[in-house]
Amino acid sequence: MESEAKKLDSKQLLGKLQVQYYTELAMARKKGRKVCWASSIVPQEFLEAMDVAVCYPENHSAAIAAKKGAMPFIEHAEAMGYSNDICSYARINLAYADIMKSDIVYIPRPDFVVCINNICGVLVKWYENLAKFFNVPYILIDVPYNYEYEVTQERVDYIKEQFKDFIVQLEKICGKPFDYDKFDKVMAISNRTARAWKKAMSYAAQKPSPMDGFNMFNYMSMMVCLRGKESSAELYERIAEEMEENIREQKSQFPGKQKYRIMWDGIACWPYLSHNYKTLLQNGIVIAGSTYPKAWALEYGENSMDDLARTYAGIGNNCCIQRQAEGRADIHKECQVDGVIYHINRSCKIMDFMQPEMRRKIYDMNQIPYISFDGDQSDPKNFSKAQFETRIQGLVENMEERRKEKEVAE
């Protein structure tokens, strides 16, 4: 693997890993492996230790949407009785569960489902419906909302007890004792992947950026699906090498002139990825900052269940507004952004309903101009190209104005 990987560039390697991942999922049951469906930032360490084949519905829905295949599923979900106001990832996935067929990407039916509610509460309901629909066991790891600044010890204790239950349930489902040795190894690999990811993504923050920050949306997929595998650590190490190379050769993945550096706040609009990208490119806007580099830098003490619990409980969406605002302001600073684009994602209430107040809080801290636009992570109906373009135009004007003001001041 090591030598083969070296022959491929990161784009080829990513493509290869994606194909390999989905192929292995399709073959998993035949090879006697249990299949589970899990929410994106699940403590995969436990599942990996038990050689469970893990499908990630959020990733799957995004892949379907990016390949312009969402509408048949969205319509099917509506016919099943699901309101169009529900998260579109959930709608696509619940429809897929009923159809179990896709020309774009196939995932096999689950033997059980695992959910951790660290990015939203919607997941708890979504997985209830999956468990009931497939009539399979449901493991919920509940990480209570952190209205306090830190993840408190009481929360850590509660989560650790759930980890113990998780192990017991896994042993029952898989019919074998929990593999603690492998668990330790997976934790080590996951930490290596997290460090490699963090390092690779940190290049987007450099000025000028050797990376095209838009690529983070694609790079992220293997952080979701293969965090516990060495192959993904190698991918991110490869990306880092390429960025070093770009810096040496004064090159960038971004094909245009880097006039403005921005932070994209929120999930991508998968059905309009190329439109969004082109609009930014035309305006010389490079994504330099994102919440993703930190969100996926899931590092923890390898022998500490406390640390593991705290890491999975402390995901941005699960934190109080002050911590979220400060975290974003830090990103703005580190990445030297000129502006911020906030995605008002029709699917994501937890992000949207704190966002207006958070925007004000952050603006009070750093006066960096921002715009917001209405979109959706995977429902193509909830986005307007014209609005997006106009807002980007407005942001460019604001960033230009602020630049001039700063020049005058200096």
Next chain:
Amino acid sequence: MSEIREIIDRMNWNITHISETIQKKKENGQKIIGVLPIYAPEELIHAAGMFPVGCWGGSTPISKAAKYFPAFACSIMQAVMEYAEGGAYKELDGFVVSTPCDTLKCVSQDLMTACPGKDVICITYPQNNKPEHAVRFTMTELYKVKAKLEKVCGHKIEDKDISRSIEIYNENRLAMQEFYRITDENPGVIGAKDRHIVAKSSYFMDKEEHTTLVKALNDMLRQAEPTNWTGKKIVLAGIIAEPNEVLDILDEMHLAVVADELAHENRQFRTLVPQGIDQLERLARQYQNMEACSVIYDPEKKRCQLIADLAKNHHADGVIYCQMKFCDPEEFDYPFVKKACEEAEIPLLNLEVDQLTETAGQARTRIQAFAEMLDM
């Protein structure tokens, strides 16, 4: 009948004159705590000698809330933020906010800006509510709420006072359970809107007084002549059955509510606080015992079956699912509610509601069509 009317009017007066009640209590030195949906340890507020008042939105046009929310937030929380931003909560000394859904998590944070200087006391109940470790976790949350309430009221909340408050609240729950039994056995003895007022008024008056009124009402209703109801009987499900205009339509169409599982009504009364030595543990165990609720982890989707079972057990002709627009937990349950009702051959109306009076017109057409269908 006029005595019944008198009690219900008095309950309704408490709902519509909440500002006066609060004013009077403040003059007497009592502190006021706003309590947001869905569940909260109200007993602790009561034990502290403070007055808990329900903050479940209301029928108000939305403009100021747009500072916090895009248009696709549920109308209860839109109204809460509208009131908060507009100063309607200025007399309150603080809030207790639980975070059972994503919208409430955000509200718990946005309220701090909208109501500066007021204590926003959060509590996160565990979703995984059955295991013992969840009980221990709930207790730690309750302990924090208690400490924060003590800061607001300025004195310690004694165990004996919590115990007394629990008894008062349990007595209220029992009186409400009895009320539901009596009215369900004699359909139409009380209209849909009046039935709602009886439950709703519990959020706007002293618990002891509410219990006294409900008990008096129960005595009268018990003695009422059988209605020999010829209209249809329905079950209401959902978060809340408002605005009142929707309930007026039910009355007009001779649809008697024989049971409900509304979060705003029956879900508040159906689980007693169990006996025990540690008072906070008792409150935690009540939460442990709760189930079949859209905002508590329900892997078997018991709630969906419960709705169909309620209709069967109460010999209802149909179910109206009051779908609070933009409420995720309820929207996710709907397909399974539909399935359970279809299997039980119970007609089901998915009625999208918000708290605005203006939308009642659309509800009329849909309820009318449903009532006609039940008649066929």
